[in-house]
Amino acid sequence: MTATQAQALDAKMVNAISSSVMEVLSSMANTNVTLKSVNARTDYTPIGDISAIIGIMGESGEGMVGLCFNSPLAKMMVARLLGIEPADLSDDDCCDGIGELVNMISGRSKTALSENTGQPFRMSLPTIIKGKGHEIASRPKNTPYLLMFFDAEGQEFVLQVSFKFSN
Amino acid sequence: MTLNLKFLVVDDSAVMRKVIISALENKMGILPTNVIQAVDGVEAVEKAAQNDDITAILMDWNMPNKLGIDALRDIRATGNKTPVIMVTTEGEKTNVVLAIQSGANNYVVKPFNADDLCAKIKQSCGMAVPA
Numbered sequence: 584m585t586a587t588q589a590q591a592l593d594a595k596m597v598n599a600i601s602s603s604v605m606e607v608l609s610s611m612a613n614t615n616v617t618l619k620s621v622n623a624r625t626d627y628t629p630i631g632d633i634s635a636i637i638g639i640m641g642e643s644g645e646g647m648v649g650l651c652f653n654s655p656l657a658k659m660m661v662a663r664l665l666g667i668e669p670a671d672l673s674d675d676d677c678c679d680g681i682g683e684l685v686n687m688i689s690g691r692s693k694t695a696l697s698e699n700t701g702q703p704f705r706m707s708l709p710t711i712i713k714g715k716g717h718e719i720a721s722r723p724k725n726t727p728y729l730l731m732f733f734d735a736e737g738q739e740f741v742l743q744v745s746f747k748f749s750n
Numbered sequence: 751m752t753l754n755l756k757f758l759v760v761d762d763s764a765v766m767r768k769v770i771i772s773a774l775e776n777k778m779g780i781l782p783t784n785v786i787q788a789v790d791g792v793e794a795v796e797k798a799a800q801n802d803d804i805t806a807i808l809m810d811w812n813m814p815n816k817l818g819i820d821a822l823r824d825i826r827a828t829g830n831k832t833p834v835i836m837v838t839t840e841g842e843k844t845n846v847v848l849a850i851q852s853g854a855n856n857y858v859v860k861p862f863n864a865d866d867l868c869a870k871i872k873q874s875c876g877m878a879v880p881a
Contacts, residue, residue: 611769611861665768680765686812687860690839697842706812706839708762 597621597729599695600648600688600744604733607687612660619732619739627730629719629741633657633678634712635685636719639693639746641704646726646746648689649719650681656738657681674713682709692744719743755875756803758786760794760818761810761837766860770808770837773864778871791816795824804832806875809854811838811845819845819852826853833874837862 601618608614631651638647652660658669661680665672672680686709693704712719728745757774761767767787774780786801788794790813798807807825811818822834833855838845841859849857855874858867871877 607861610863661765665765666772676765676768679763683763683766686763687839690841690860693839694841703842703844708812708814 595699596692596696596744596746597731599699600692600742601731601733603688603691603695604731604742607684607691608660608735611664611687612684613663614660614735616733616735619734621729621731623727623729629730629743630716631719631741632713632715632717633681634717634719635682636710636712637685637689638707639689639696639704640707641697641702642749643700643702643704644746644748646744648685648692649743650685650688651719651741651743652681653738653740654715656735656740659738660684660735678711678713682711685709688742696746754784755780755805756784756786756801758788758794758797758801758804758807758832760788760791760807760813760821762789762813763810764789766810770867773867774871777864777868790814791818791821791824794818794821798825798830798832799828806833806835806855806871808835808837808871811836811840811849819849822849822854823852833871835870835874837867 605616608616629651632654634651636647636649658672658677661677662669662672664680689706693706697704726745726747731742733740759767759770771782771785775782786797788797792815809818835856836849836854837858839860846857856870858870
Protein backbone atom coordinates (compact mmCIF):
# COMPACT_ATOMS: atom_id res chain seq x y z
CA MET A 584 0.00 0.00 0.00
CA THR A 585 1.44 3.37 -1.01
CA ALA A 586 1.41 6.46 1.23
CA THR A 587 -1.23 8.01 -1.02
CA GLN A 588 -3.42 4.94 -0.74
CA ALA A 589 -2.99 4.93 3.05
CA GLN A 590 -3.92 8.62 3.24
CA ALA A 591 -7.01 8.06 1.09
CA LEU A 592 -7.92 5.14 3.29
CA ASP A 593 -7.63 7.33 6.40
CA ALA A 594 -10.04 9.85 4.92
CA LYS A 595 -12.42 7.08 3.91
CA MET A 596 -12.20 5.56 7.37
CA VAL A 597 -12.94 8.85 9.13
CA ASN A 598 -16.02 9.25 6.94
CA ALA A 599 -17.03 5.62 7.44
CA ILE A 600 -16.63 5.77 11.23
CA SER A 601 -18.37 9.12 11.67
CA SER A 602 -21.23 7.92 9.46
CA SER A 603 -21.44 4.72 11.51
CA VAL A 604 -21.62 6.67 14.79
CA MET A 605 -24.35 8.97 13.49
CA GLU A 606 -26.38 6.20 11.88
CA VAL A 607 -26.21 3.78 14.82
CA LEU A 608 -27.03 6.37 17.47
CA SER A 609 -29.74 7.95 15.33
CA SER A 610 -31.48 4.73 14.29
CA MET A 611 -31.08 2.64 17.47
CA ALA A 612 -30.82 5.27 20.23
CA ASN A 613 -32.94 7.98 18.58
CA THR A 614 -30.20 10.52 19.32
CA ASN A 615 -29.13 13.32 16.97
CA VAL A 616 -25.36 13.31 16.67
CA THR A 617 -23.02 15.63 14.78
CA LEU A 618 -19.27 15.41 14.26
CA LYS A 619 -17.62 18.51 15.77
CA SER A 620 -13.95 17.93 15.03
CA VAL A 621 -11.30 15.35 14.21
CA ASN A 622 -7.71 15.60 15.35
CA ALA A 623 -4.66 13.60 16.27
CA ARG A 624 -3.66 15.42 19.47
CA THR A 625 -1.15 13.45 21.47
CA ASP A 626 -1.63 15.61 24.56
CA TYR A 627 -5.30 14.78 25.05
CA THR A 628 -6.66 11.80 26.94
CA PRO A 629 -10.41 11.20 26.78
CA ILE A 630 -12.07 11.26 30.19
CA GLY A 631 -15.47 9.74 30.85
CA ASP A 632 -17.70 7.73 33.17
CA ILE A 633 -18.44 4.79 30.84
CA SER A 634 -16.21 3.66 27.98
CA ALA A 635 -16.33 0.76 25.58
CA ILE A 636 -13.38 -0.55 23.61
CA ILE A 637 -13.38 -3.06 20.74
CA GLY A 638 -10.31 -4.48 19.05
CA ILE A 639 -10.21 -4.95 15.28
CA MET A 640 -7.61 -7.29 13.83
CA GLY A 641 -6.70 -8.94 10.55
CA GLU A 642 -3.77 -9.90 8.35
CA SER A 643 -3.52 -6.30 7.10
CA GLY A 644 -3.14 -4.82 10.57
CA GLU A 645 -4.80 -4.23 13.91
CA GLY A 646 -6.30 -1.47 15.98
CA MET A 647 -9.12 -0.46 18.24
CA VAL A 648 -12.21 1.70 18.45
CA GLY A 649 -13.12 3.22 21.81
CA LEU A 650 -15.93 5.50 22.85
CA CYS A 651 -16.00 7.54 26.03
CA PHE A 652 -19.27 8.91 27.45
CA ASN A 653 -20.35 10.82 30.53
CA SER A 654 -22.88 8.97 32.63
CA PRO A 655 -26.01 11.08 31.87
CA LEU A 656 -25.43 10.79 28.10
CA ALA A 657 -24.78 7.04 28.30
CA LYS A 658 -27.99 6.54 30.32
CA MET A 659 -30.02 8.72 27.96
CA MET A 660 -28.90 6.79 24.86
CA VAL A 661 -29.35 3.30 26.30
CA ALA A 662 -32.74 4.26 27.80
CA ARG A 663 -33.84 5.43 24.35
CA LEU A 664 -32.55 2.19 22.84
CA LEU A 665 -34.81 0.30 25.24
CA GLY A 666 -37.70 2.77 25.07
CA ILE A 667 -37.66 3.49 28.82
CA GLU A 668 -36.85 6.45 31.09
CA PRO A 669 -33.19 6.91 32.14
CA ALA A 670 -34.26 6.70 35.80
CA ASP A 671 -35.58 3.18 35.18
CA LEU A 672 -32.32 1.94 33.62
CA SER A 673 -30.16 -0.43 35.69
CA ASP A 674 -26.39 0.02 35.84
CA ASP A 675 -25.91 -3.42 34.26
CA ASP A 676 -28.17 -2.57 31.32
CA CYS A 677 -26.46 0.81 30.89
CA CYS A 678 -23.03 -0.86 30.55
CA ASP A 679 -24.39 -3.66 28.37
CA GLY A 680 -26.22 -1.19 26.13
CA ILE A 681 -23.16 1.01 25.63
CA GLY A 682 -21.20 -2.11 24.71
CA GLU A 683 -23.83 -3.06 22.15
CA LEU A 684 -23.94 0.42 20.62
CA VAL A 685 -20.15 0.44 20.30
CA ASN A 686 -20.33 -3.10 18.91
CA MET A 687 -22.62 -1.88 16.12
CA ILE A 688 -20.42 1.15 15.39
CA SER A 689 -17.29 -1.02 15.28
CA GLY A 690 -19.04 -3.60 13.11
CA ARG A 691 -19.92 -1.03 10.49
CA SER A 692 -16.40 0.41 10.67
CA LYS A 693 -14.91 -3.06 10.27
CA THR A 694 -17.09 -3.69 7.23
CA ALA A 695 -15.86 -0.44 5.66
CA LEU A 696 -12.26 -1.35 6.46
CA SER A 697 -12.68 -4.78 4.87
CA GLU A 698 -14.28 -3.34 1.76
CA ASN A 699 -11.55 -0.68 1.43
CA THR A 700 -8.67 -3.09 1.83
CA GLY A 701 -10.20 -6.22 0.34
CA GLN A 702 -9.03 -8.07 3.44
CA PRO A 703 -11.12 -9.77 6.13
CA PHE A 704 -10.99 -8.41 9.69
CA ARG A 705 -12.16 -9.81 13.01
CA MET A 706 -13.61 -7.96 15.97
CA SER A 707 -13.23 -8.65 19.69
CA LEU A 708 -16.13 -8.59 22.11
CA PRO A 709 -16.55 -5.16 23.73
CA THR A 710 -14.68 -4.32 26.93
CA ILE A 711 -16.58 -1.93 29.18
CA ILE A 712 -14.82 0.40 31.60
CA LYS A 713 -16.92 2.08 34.26
CA GLY A 714 -15.78 4.66 36.79
CA LYS A 715 -16.42 8.35 37.20
CA GLY A 716 -13.83 10.47 35.40
CA HIS A 717 -11.62 7.60 34.23
CA GLU A 718 -9.04 8.02 31.48
CA ILE A 719 -8.38 5.78 28.51
CA ALA A 720 -4.64 6.29 28.60
CA SER A 721 -3.14 3.28 26.87
CA ARG A 722 -2.82 3.02 23.12
CA PRO A 723 -0.85 0.56 21.01
CA LYS A 724 2.70 1.89 20.72
CA ASN A 725 3.71 3.65 17.48
CA THR A 726 0.16 3.39 16.23
CA PRO A 727 -1.49 6.36 14.53
CA TYR A 728 -4.74 7.36 16.14
CA LEU A 729 -7.47 9.90 15.75
CA LEU A 730 -9.80 11.56 18.21
CA MET A 731 -13.27 12.34 16.93
CA PHE A 732 -15.38 14.72 19.00
CA PHE A 733 -19.15 14.40 18.64
CA ASP A 734 -22.09 16.42 19.91
CA ALA A 735 -25.16 14.49 21.02
CA GLU A 736 -27.95 16.96 21.70
CA GLY A 737 -25.67 19.34 23.59
CA GLN A 738 -23.43 16.77 25.27
CA GLU A 739 -19.99 15.83 24.03
CA PHE A 740 -18.51 12.37 23.63
CA VAL A 741 -15.22 11.22 22.16
CA LEU A 742 -14.38 8.37 19.83
CA GLN A 743 -10.80 7.23 19.69
CA VAL A 744 -9.68 5.09 16.78
CA SER A 745 -6.23 3.71 16.19
CA PHE A 746 -5.10 1.40 13.45
CA LYS A 747 -1.73 0.19 12.28
CA PHE A 748 -1.26 -1.57 8.96
CA SER A 749 1.17 -4.48 8.98
CA ASN A 750 3.21 -3.17 6.04
CA MET B 751 -53.63 -9.63 17.59
CA THR B 752 -51.39 -11.98 19.53
CA LEU B 753 -49.76 -14.70 17.46
CA ASN B 754 -49.07 -18.07 19.02
CA LEU B 755 -45.52 -18.34 17.71
CA LYS B 756 -42.35 -19.21 19.60
CA PHE B 757 -38.93 -17.67 19.05
CA LEU B 758 -35.41 -18.36 20.25
CA VAL B 759 -33.42 -15.11 20.58
CA VAL B 760 -29.65 -15.65 20.86
CA ASP B 761 -27.44 -12.70 21.80
CA ASP B 762 -24.82 -12.17 24.50
CA SER B 763 -26.17 -8.66 25.09
CA ALA B 764 -29.16 -8.60 27.45
CA VAL B 765 -30.09 -5.16 26.11
CA MET B 766 -30.12 -6.40 22.50
CA ARG B 767 -32.28 -9.37 23.49
CA LYS B 768 -34.74 -6.91 25.08
CA VAL B 769 -34.70 -4.74 21.94
CA ILE B 770 -35.45 -7.75 19.70
CA ILE B 771 -38.15 -9.09 22.03
CA SER B 772 -39.74 -5.64 22.10
CA ALA B 773 -39.76 -5.56 18.28
CA LEU B 774 -41.38 -9.01 18.16
CA GLU B 775 -44.06 -7.89 20.63
CA ASN B 776 -44.77 -4.49 19.09
CA LYS B 777 -44.59 -5.42 15.40
CA MET B 778 -45.78 -9.05 15.42
CA GLY B 779 -47.83 -9.35 18.61
CA ILE B 780 -45.54 -12.02 20.05
CA LEU B 781 -45.88 -12.39 23.82
CA PRO B 782 -42.53 -12.14 25.64
CA THR B 783 -43.44 -15.41 27.36
CA ASN B 784 -43.26 -17.05 23.91
CA VAL B 785 -39.61 -16.06 23.53
CA ILE B 786 -36.79 -18.28 24.75
CA GLN B 787 -33.42 -16.61 25.29
CA ALA B 788 -29.86 -17.88 24.95
CA VAL B 789 -26.72 -15.95 25.87
CA ASP B 790 -24.22 -17.72 23.61
CA GLY B 791 -23.89 -20.33 20.89
CA VAL B 792 -23.61 -23.23 23.33
CA GLU B 793 -26.92 -22.37 24.99
CA ALA B 794 -28.49 -21.78 21.56
CA VAL B 795 -27.67 -25.33 20.42
CA GLU B 796 -29.00 -26.77 23.69
CA LYS B 797 -32.26 -24.82 23.61
CA ALA B 798 -32.84 -25.52 19.92
CA ALA B 799 -32.53 -29.23 20.69
CA GLN B 800 -34.80 -29.04 23.75
CA ASN B 801 -37.64 -27.17 21.99
CA ASP B 802 -39.04 -28.71 18.81
CA ASP B 803 -41.81 -26.09 18.48
CA ILE B 804 -39.65 -23.03 17.78
CA THR B 805 -40.95 -20.92 14.87
CA ALA B 806 -37.62 -19.22 14.16
CA ILE B 807 -34.21 -18.60 15.71
CA LEU B 808 -32.68 -15.09 15.73
CA MET B 809 -28.93 -15.58 16.02
CA ASP B 810 -26.13 -13.13 16.83
CA TRP B 811 -22.69 -13.91 15.35
CA ASN B 812 -20.05 -12.66 17.80
CA MET B 813 -20.62 -14.29 21.19
CA PRO B 814 -18.41 -15.88 23.85
CA ASN B 815 -18.02 -19.69 24.15
CA LYS B 816 -19.42 -20.46 20.68
CA LEU B 817 -19.91 -18.15 17.72
CA GLY B 818 -23.37 -17.87 16.18
CA ILE B 819 -22.09 -19.23 12.86
CA ASP B 820 -20.80 -22.36 14.63
CA ALA B 821 -24.05 -22.74 16.58
CA LEU B 822 -25.93 -22.50 13.28
CA ARG B 823 -23.80 -25.29 11.78
CA ASP B 824 -24.29 -27.45 14.89
CA ILE B 825 -28.07 -26.93 14.76
CA ARG B 826 -28.21 -27.84 11.09
CA ALA B 827 -25.97 -30.89 11.70
CA THR B 828 -28.73 -32.36 13.90
CA GLY B 829 -31.20 -32.12 11.02
CA ASN B 830 -33.04 -29.20 12.62
CA LYS B 831 -34.68 -27.16 9.82
CA THR B 832 -36.08 -24.32 11.96
CA PRO B 833 -35.59 -21.00 10.10
CA VAL B 834 -32.52 -19.17 11.37
CA ILE B 835 -32.14 -15.42 10.84
CA MET B 836 -28.69 -14.04 11.59
CA VAL B 837 -28.95 -10.68 13.41
CA THR B 838 -25.42 -9.37 13.56
CA THR B 839 -22.94 -6.54 13.13
CA GLU B 840 -21.02 -8.71 10.62
CA GLY B 841 -21.92 -6.84 7.45
CA GLU B 842 -19.31 -8.10 4.98
CA LYS B 843 -20.73 -9.84 1.91
CA THR B 844 -18.40 -12.80 2.48
CA ASN B 845 -19.95 -13.38 5.89
CA VAL B 846 -23.49 -13.11 4.51
CA VAL B 847 -22.61 -15.75 1.91
CA LEU B 848 -20.92 -17.91 4.56
CA ALA B 849 -24.01 -17.76 6.79
CA ILE B 850 -26.39 -18.66 3.95
CA GLN B 851 -24.11 -21.53 2.88
CA SER B 852 -24.09 -22.70 6.52
CA GLY B 853 -27.88 -22.89 6.60
CA ALA B 854 -29.14 -19.42 7.55
CA ASN B 855 -32.48 -18.50 5.98
CA ASN B 856 -32.03 -14.75 6.20
CA TYR B 857 -29.62 -12.06 7.35
CA VAL B 858 -30.16 -8.79 9.22
CA VAL B 859 -27.28 -6.38 9.84
CA LYS B 860 -27.31 -4.30 13.03
CA PRO B 861 -28.33 -1.53 13.39
CA PHE B 862 -31.70 -2.68 12.13
CA ASN B 863 -35.13 -1.25 11.71
CA ALA B 864 -37.80 -3.21 13.64
CA ASP B 865 -40.09 -3.29 10.59
CA ASP B 866 -37.31 -4.71 8.39
CA LEU B 867 -36.38 -7.29 11.03
CA CYS B 868 -39.97 -8.52 11.32
CA ALA B 869 -40.45 -8.52 7.53
CA LYS B 870 -37.43 -10.81 7.16
CA ILE B 871 -38.69 -13.06 9.96
CA LYS B 872 -42.08 -13.39 8.24
CA GLN B 873 -40.40 -13.99 4.90
CA SER B 874 -38.23 -16.73 6.38
CA CYS B 875 -41.22 -18.39 8.06
CA GLY B 876 -43.45 -18.26 5.00
CA MET B 877 -45.80 -15.74 6.57
CA ALA B 878 -47.55 -12.98 4.61
CA VAL B 879 -45.46 -9.80 4.46
CA PRO B 880 -47.47 -6.57 3.94
CA ALA B 881 -46.45 -4.76 0.76
